[in-house]
Amino acid sequence: MELELNTVQQIIEIVGEDNVLTNLEERICYSYDGTFQRGIPELVVFPANTQEVAEIVKLANKEKFPVFPRGAGTGLSGGSIPMSSGVALVLTRMNKIKEINSEDMLAVLEPGVITGHFNQEVEKLGLYYPPDPASLKTCTMGGNIAENAGGPRAFKYGVTKDYVLGLEVVTPQGEIMHTGGRTVKNVTGYDLTRLLTGSEGTLGIITEITVRLLPKPKEIRTALVIFDKLEDAASSVTAIIRNGVIPATLELMDQIAIKCVENFNHLGLPLDAEAVLLIEVDGGKNQVEEDIISIEEICQNHHCRKIHIASLAEEREKLWKARRAVSSAIVQLKPTKISEDATVPRSKIPEMVKRLREIASKYNLHIPVFGHAGDGNLHPNILADKNNKEEMERVQKAVDEIFHAALELRGTLSGEHGIGIMKKPYLQWELGEVGIEYLRAIKRAVDPNNILNPGKVF
Amino acid sequence: MKDMDKNHFESLNKCSRCGGCQAHCPIFYETGREPFVARGKIELLENLQSGKLTWNDKLADIFSMCLLCGACAENCPNGVPADKLVMMARKDLVANNGLPIIKKNVFQHLLRYNGRLNLAGKILYLYQKTGLQKLLRISRVLNLMPNDLAKIERLLPEVASGSFRKIVPFRSTVDNPRLKVAYFTGCVTNLINHNVGYSILKILKACGVEVIIPKQGCCGVPAFASGDFTTGKFLGEQNIKEFAREDVDYIIFDCASCLSTWLDYPELLESEEALKFSDKLMDVNRFLVEILDIKIECPEIGKKVTYHDPCHLKRTENGKKAPRELLSRLSPAYEYVEMGLADRCCGSAGSFNISHYRLSQKVANRKVKSIKESGAEIVTSACPSCMMQLSHALKNEKSDVVVNHLVELVAGCLQ
Structure with missing residues (x-):
C-alpha cells in the first residue's frame, strides 16, 4: 500500500508542514527501536494535541492506511516498528506535565513526557512515581503505559499498570475516550484502563495519562554484594525474600554483564566474580537499617565475597548508572542483541539461572544474564551476528528453549518488554488458541479496519 | 563511505540503538528529531555504508546538524564515538561532493x-x-x-587592530627561566581578543617562564569539522613543522578547540611526528595549576564568577578540574560559583552558529539561563569561540554579565 499524495496533503493540513517528514533519509530514522527490527514508514508525523491525533486516525480509517504510534523509540520488542508502510505517529511533542496534585496524590500528563524527567518533577514535591525502566532518561510515559513497563523497583512497588488511574485515548476509529479517573477505587464498567495499559498501541493511542503517586521514601540504602558463584547469588535472592525483607530492588548481574559494564564505567567491579547483586532498601530510618543488617547476614550465610553499602546519593547513582548501562553495553560482545525478559515465579530464580547457563553452553552462545531477580524477571540477552546464518539458527533454538523453560517453571514469555514483533511466534505457547482468539476478538471489535499498529502482538 | 577505516566501521556495530544519546544531545533537546541525534546518524551511516543511501542535499543537511560536542560519545554505554563518525561522514561527503x-x-x-x-x-x-x-x-x-x-x-566579534603575533616579540624571557613554553595563540586571540594573549604573557613572566610564539597558522579545526581534511592536514603539518624547530618543555593553548585538534593531530594527520608532541600539549589553565602551582595574592573584590566548560576541554585530562581549581585560587578577589549544567555545549561549534543561527541561539539560551540562575557577574571560560557565543547570547538577552577568559582574571589579580 502507498499513501496517496492527496492523503499526505491532508495530513499536512492537520499538523502543519513542519511536523511531517517525507524524505527517505528522515524516515529511515524512524524505522527502528532498541531491537534489530526495521521497517521504514511512508510518513513520519508529529501531532501537537489529542485533536490532531484523532483527525489523523479518522483519516486513516477513511483512506485505510496503518498508524504506528511511538514515543522515544526505546522499546525492546519491536512494538513500535512501522511495518514498512503507513504513518509513524511520534507523540513526543505532546510533552507537558499538566498537573501534579499533592492532595489527591496524582499527576496528569501528556504521553511524550520523559519518564525520568517526570520522576524528578514529582520528587521535588516530596512525591514518588516508582516505575523506573532502565531507559528512563529517554523513554516516554506514553510508551511506558503502552508497554506496561516495569523496572528494578517492581519487586516492591509493582509496575506501570499499578499506578495508572485513568487515560484519555484516541480509539482506533478516531474517537476520543476517557477511561478510569482520579480515584484509586473505580469499578464503573470494564477496567479499560488496565486493558489499554500494555495494549502495545494496538487498541488506542494514549493522549493523556493520570497516575497515582506515593510519598517519597525517607531513606534509601544500596548494597552491592559480590559473589564467587552465580548460584549463591541466586539463592541469596530467594533467602532474602523468604526472610520477609522486601527490598525496593534486587538486581542481578552475571560475569559477562559485569565485564561489559566495567569496560565503560570503571567502577572497580571484580572481573573474576561470577555475579553481583545490587540491592536497595527504602523506607523509614530504622526499617532501612534493620533491613540492611538482615541482608548482610543472609548474603554472608550464602558465601558472598564482599558487601559494599552506599548511602550517598552520588555513590548510589554511580551504581545505578552501571546497572542501567548493561542492556546497551553487552552489544560489545556481538552486534545483534536478542533481548529477552522471560519471567518466572521468584522462587524459581535459581532454577532459571541454571537452565539459562545450560542453554548458553548447549548452543555455544553468549547469553549474559542480568535483571530483576527479586521479581523473577531476568533478562537473558543473546548476543550474535545477524549476518551469520548458522549462528542465528542456534539463537532461534536457544530462544525457543528459554521460553520453554520459563513456561515450564510456570512463568511468562514477557515480564515487561511486551510481545511486539519479537515474541509473536510464541504467544500461543502461553495463551493457547482460545486465549489468542479472545485477544483477536477484542482487536476486531474496536479496530475493524486494523489501523492501529497492525502486525504486532498476534 | 568507501574510505571509512576499519575501527570506525566497527564502532558503527557497537551502537545498540538504545537511544540513550537522546538524553545528552543539545540539538535533540531543542528539536526532538531523531535524524539529529547520534542514533539516527548511525543508522544513516549504516545505510550509506551498505549503499542503500547515497549522499544528497538532505543527507548533507542532516550531517551538518551536529555540534561535535561529543556529549553522546561521552555518555554512550558502548563508547560509540558518534562525534568522530560525524566528522568522518563529513569527510566522505567532501570527498564525494566537494565543499559548499x-x-x-x-x-x-x-x-x-x-x-x-x-x-x-x-x-x-x-x-x-x-x-x-x-x-x-x-x-x-x-x-x-x-x-x-x-x-x-x-x-562578528569586534576585531583588534592587527595580528597579536606581529605585535609581540617571538621570544619573551626572564632571567634564569624555570621553564620554557611555546604558545599556540589560536586565531581568535591573534586577530580578535589580544587581551587574552597579553594576559598569558604577563602571567608567565611573573612566574618566571620563557615564552616563544612560533610561526603558526590556524589549527585546522574549522576545516576538519567540515570534512575538508586536505586543508586541515595542510595546516596541521605546517604547525607541526614550525613547532618542531625549537625544543620546549610545554606547548600551551588558550583555546580548547586548538588544544583538542593538536591532541588529535596524530590521528588526523596520521603522523608519527605529531605523536612526539602529545605529552607536551597543555591547556594554559592546567599548566598554571599543575605545572607552575601558581599562588596568587588577590585583592578583595568578592565578585561572583562562574565557569563554562568548553566541550573540547572537558574531555581532556583534568579538563574540568584544572580551570575550577585555578578559579578557586582567585579567592577572595573572585568567589567561584558552579552553574547548573556547566558542561553543556553552548551551541557555538565553530561556524554552526552562523550556518544554523536560530538553533544555535536556542542552545545558547539554555546556557544564559544557567548563568543568570548562578547569580554570577562574570562568566569565564577557556575557549575564545565559546566566549564569543556567550557574549552574543548574553547581549541578546540584555544581560550585564561579562564574559572573560580565565587568564584575564588571573592577570588582573597580578597588579
Whole structure:
C-alpha cells in the first residue's frame, strides 16, 4: 500500500508542514527501536494535541492506511516498528506535565513526557512515581503505559499498570475516550484502563495519562554484594525474600554483564566474580537499617565475597548508572542483541539461572544474564551476528528453549518488554488458541479496519 | 563511505540503538528529531555504508546538524564515538561532493594563508571602525537580507587592530627561566581578543617562564569539522613543522578547540611526528595549576564568577578540574560559583552558529539561563569561540554579565 499524495496533503493540513517528514533519509530514522527490527514508514508525523491525533486516525480509517504510534523509540520488542508502510505517529511533542496534585496524590500528563524527567518533577514535591525502566532518561510515559513497563523497583512497588488511574485515548476509529479517573477505587464498567495499559498501541493511542503517586521514601540504602558463584547469588535472592525483607530492588548481574559494564564505567567491579547483586532498601530510618543488617547476614550465610553499602546519593547513582548501562553495553560482545525478559515465579530464580547457563553452553552462545531477580524477571540477552546464518539458527533454538523453560517453571514469555514483533511466534505457547482468539476478538471489535499498529502482538 | 577505516566501521556495530544519546544531545533537546541525534546518524551511516543511501542535499543537511560536542560519545554505554563518525561522514561527503562554495572559499583561500587571514581581519576592523558597520546597522539594510543576516552580522566579534603575533616579540624571557613554553595563540586571540594573549604573557613572566610564539597558522579545526581534511592536514603539518624547530618543555593553548585538534593531530594527520608532541600539549589553565602551582595574592573584590566548560576541554585530562581549581585560587578577589549544567555545549561549534543561527541561539539560551540562575557577574571560560557565543547570547538577552577568559582574571589579580 502507498499513501496517496492527496492523503499526505491532508495530513499536512492537520499538523502543519513542519511536523511531517517525507524524505527517505528522515524516515529511515524512524524505522527502528532498541531491537534489530526495521521497517521504514511512508510518513513520519508529529501531532501537537489529542485533536490532531484523532483527525489523523479518522483519516486513516477513511483512506485505510496503518498508524504506528511511538514515543522515544526505546522499546525492546519491536512494538513500535512501522511495518514498512503507513504513518509513524511520534507523540513526543505532546510533552507537558499538566498537573501534579499533592492532595489527591496524582499527576496528569501528556504521553511524550520523559519518564525520568517526570520522576524528578514529582520528587521535588516530596512525591514518588516508582516505575523506573532502565531507559528512563529517554523513554516516554506514553510508551511506558503502552508497554506496561516495569523496572528494578517492581519487586516492591509493582509496575506501570499499578499506578495508572485513568487515560484519555484516541480509539482506533478516531474517537476520543476517557477511561478510569482520579480515584484509586473505580469499578464503573470494564477496567479499560488496565486493558489499554500494555495494549502495545494496538487498541488506542494514549493522549493523556493520570497516575497515582506515593510519598517519597525517607531513606534509601544500596548494597552491592559480590559473589564467587552465580548460584549463591541466586539463592541469596530467594533467602532474602523468604526472610520477609522486601527490598525496593534486587538486581542481578552475571560475569559477562559485569565485564561489559566495567569496560565503560570503571567502577572497580571484580572481573573474576561470577555475579553481583545490587540491592536497595527504602523506607523509614530504622526499617532501612534493620533491613540492611538482615541482608548482610543472609548474603554472608550464602558465601558472598564482599558487601559494599552506599548511602550517598552520588555513590548510589554511580551504581545505578552501571546497572542501567548493561542492556546497551553487552552489544560489545556481538552486534545483534536478542533481548529477552522471560519471567518466572521468584522462587524459581535459581532454577532459571541454571537452565539459562545450560542453554548458553548447549548452543555455544553468549547469553549474559542480568535483571530483576527479586521479581523473577531476568533478562537473558543473546548476543550474535545477524549476518551469520548458522549462528542465528542456534539463537532461534536457544530462544525457543528459554521460553520453554520459563513456561515450564510456570512463568511468562514477557515480564515487561511486551510481545511486539519479537515474541509473536510464541504467544500461543502461553495463551493457547482460545486465549489468542479472545485477544483477536477484542482487536476486531474496536479496530475493524486494523489501523492501529497492525502486525504486532498476534 | 568507501574510505571509512576499519575501527570506525566497527564502532558503527557497537551502537545498540538504545537511544540513550537522546538524553545528552543539545540539538535533540531543542528539536526532538531523531535524524539529529547520534542514533539516527548511525543508522544513516549504516545505510550509506551498505549503499542503500547515497549522499544528497538532505543527507548533507542532516550531517551538518551536529555540534561535535561529543556529549553522546561521552555518555554512550558502548563508547560509540558518534562525534568522530560525524566528522568522518563529513569527510566522505567532501570527498564525494566537494565543499559548499562559501566554506571552500574560506578554507582553501583564506585559512591556508596567514597573510590573507590577517587581511580579512583588517577589513573587518575597518568595517567596524570606519563607521560603516554603524551605518549599515542604523540604516537597517541588513534587516532586508534573508536568513537572519542582520543578527548573524552581530555575531562578528569586534576585531583588534592587527595580528597579536606581529605585535609581540617571538621570544619573551626572564632571567634564569624555570621553564620554557611555546604558545599556540589560536586565531581568535591573534586577530580578535589580544587581551587574552597579553594576559598569558604577563602571567608567565611573573612566574618566571620563557615564552616563544612560533610561526603558526590556524589549527585546522574549522576545516576538519567540515570534512575538508586536505586543508586541515595542510595546516596541521605546517604547525607541526614550525613547532618542531625549537625544543620546549610545554606547548600551551588558550583555546580548547586548538588544544583538542593538536591532541588529535596524530590521528588526523596520521603522523608519527605529531605523536612526539602529545605529552607536551597543555591547556594554559592546567599548566598554571599543575605545572607552575601558581599562588596568587588577590585583592578583595568578592565578585561572583562562574565557569563554562568548553566541550573540547572537558574531555581532556583534568579538563574540568584544572580551570575550577585555578578559579578557586582567585579567592577572595573572585568567589567561584558552579552553574547548573556547566558542561553543556553552548551551541557555538565553530561556524554552526552562523550556518544554523536560530538553533544555535536556542542552545545558547539554555546556557544564559544557567548563568543568570548562578547569580554570577562574570562568566569565564577557556575557549575564545565559546566566549564569543556567550557574549552574543548574553547581549541578546540584555544581560550585564561579562564574559572573560580565565587568564584575564588571573592577570588582573597580578597588579
